[in-house]
Amino acid sequence: MPNSLKLGLAGLGTVGAGVLRLLDAHAGQIAARAGRPVQVVAVSARDRSKKRDAVIDNYRWVDDPIALAQDPEIDAFVELMGGEEGIPKESVEAALKAGKHVVTANKALLAHHGVALAKLAEENDVALNFEAAVAGGIPIVKVMRESLQGNAISRVYGILNGTCNYILTLMQEEGATFDDALKEAQEKGYAEADPTFDIGGFDTAHKLALLTSLAFGVETAFEDIYVEGIQRIAAADIEAADRLGYRLKLLGVAAATEHGIEQRVHPAMVAKHTPVAETFGAQNCVLIDGDFVEDVMLSGQGAGAGPTASAVMGDIIELARGHIFAPFATKTADLKPYPKAEMGGHAGSYYLRLTVRDQTGVIAGIATRMAEQDISLESIVQHRQRTDIPGVDEDEVHTGPVDVVMITHERPKRRSKKRSRPSRVTDML
Template identity: 65%
Template sequence: MSDPLKLGLAGIGTVGTGLVQLIAARADTLAAKTGRPIEIVAVSARNKRKKRGADVSKMRFVSDPVALANDPEIDVFVELIGGEDGPAKAAVEAALQAGKHVVTANKALLAHHGPALAALAEKNGVALNFEGAVAGGIPVVKAIREGLQGNDITRVFGILNGTCNYILTKMEREGRDFADVLKEAQEQGYAEADPTFDVGGFDTAHKLSLLTSLAFGTKTRFDAVYVEGIETITPTDIEAATDLGYRIKLLGVALRTDSGIEQRVHPTMVPKDTAIANVDGVSNCVAIDGDFVGDVMLIGPGAGGGPTASAVMSDIIDIARGIVLRPFGVKATNLKAYKKAAMRAHEGGYYIRLSVYDRTGAFAAIAQRMAMQDISLESIVQRRPSSERPGEGRTPRKKGEPQASIVMVTHETTEAAVRKALAAIQKDGHVDSKPQMIRIEKL
């Protein structure tokens, strides 16, 4: 049997602890599969004395992750610190420059610096593996980079954040509002104390930018992703979606068109009878459209210590077997410049909800504003008055003026047209809060 593969682990949080547990539990099996033992010889963390769910007492502690990255005793630097800059970036760069293989689950780091880090890895002949950075335990990076290399991929989309999916699932099943379910998610550990990164859609956007680069061979462009979170979704929207035959999911969507690449993250109404509509709770889902393979969908646990540690371990096993691939599937210097797609009509149309003052001429004025932007309506329905608490953007209700909740579904149109119409409607003063708009995907 060959010499051990020695790991330096930076970050012993949920995923790091899961990795320590996995290696301890599967040591003999891993050695048999790879032909060499795999062992963690040194660790780095902010708090040496913190109690953890795994025994790291026999591992050498290094306070500075950059020093660990340069440690001559390790073969692989495993970065589970997180963050797009700071210690994580400095340590990964140091490891690659020192000729160490790197395994990371840091989607923010790669979304912002992936091509440069990939070029550094290739220059030094080492691996930069990141299966754990996207969709937790789902092996989507390997699926795109290796399994589907013979295909021309035109679209990648999916549910990439378990926190948002959990919240939307709970809101639908139990009829509860966003704030209430978010508080429960925080109490159960599914959401952070500051949940903005998840519920605001930024976590999904980081992951989507990596999938885009892998699928289309372009440089990562996180700043080109349109990002919208789930904070404004209400029980009224979920109830309306149900009546219309849809469910609401936060989707990340990347499309390759004749004019360039389109990347967007936003709440979406998807048909109830589709597989993605039935991915619930903290699960993730990634769908890939290829010309020869057709449509591929991967579903599984999108976060957590065990699933993400499993993905990290798969990257380590590749290195133990001597497998070193280009991080993004093609040479880093050959990654194409990102070209943003030109605006085009959204095929699925839009769901629009308005809280309208019930006054003479209000509905006619709204219809006129839509017509001025050449927006054709598939349906318009007046729903019963909502019992929801006033939300962000709601203006004081005018005394004696009852309100009606109006739901409209448009035919295919551009987002710019919809936004212009809604801005004009709001300026006219016929609505008491910011209009709600959700894209409909036919899938």
């Protein structure tokens, strides 16, 4: 049996502990399938004595992750600390410079510094594997970097954040308000105490930046992603979507257009009974359109100890097998600059909900204003609000507030006058 692949693991939170448990459970199988044993030789984390879901007594402890990254005994550095700057970044750089392979689940780090780190990996002839950074257990990075390389990809999109999808699922299934759903997600451990990162769409955007690079062979461009979160989605929107035959989902979309590549993260109406609409709870899904493969979809658990550990281990096994892939599928010198398509040029069908007094002429007034702005409507429907309105008796609401829901035509005509953007705009996929 050849020498084992020796790992240094930094970060012993949920995912780190999951990786240790996985190795404990399947060491024999992994050795057989990788062609050599895989073993963790040293670990590092913020607090050695913290209670964990894995036993760490058998591993050498290293206080400083940056020291661990360059440890002479290790072949590969597994970075599971997370965070875009500081020690995670410095330790990954140190590992690559020391000629160690790196396996990481750190999407924030890669979305911001992925290409520079890939260049460093290239120069030192080592791997930088990041399957676990996108969509948890779903093997989308490998599929895009390897399986679909013969295609020209025109679009990649999907549900990339389990927290948001969990909240939207609760709102849909239980009629919960956004605040209540968020609270339940936090109680169940799906959402952080500070949930901005997830519900604001930024986590989805990090993952999208990586998928965009893999799909189109371009440099990552996180800063150029249009990002809109789910914070302003009301129960009334979920209801209106349902009545119109849609589900509301937070999507990340990267698409080739005639003006460049469009990258956007926003809530979208997705037709019911489609696989994306049927992706519930903390599940993720990713869909790819390629010129030869046509359409491919992958779905599964987008987060959690087990699924993420499965992704990390897939990357580690490839290292043990001696397969080194270019992190972004091609040499960094061959990555093209990101050709940004402005969101202003995005053609799509929009959903708008206005809360108005139920008076004669209101709909006519709205329709007239829309026409003046050259916005063509596909439908306009008035719904009585089902939420309780203080001071308004259920039987006397005909002069109270009502929701007017509109769907615009897919391709808005070019407007010559200044553009007045509606305050609540939700794109249809």
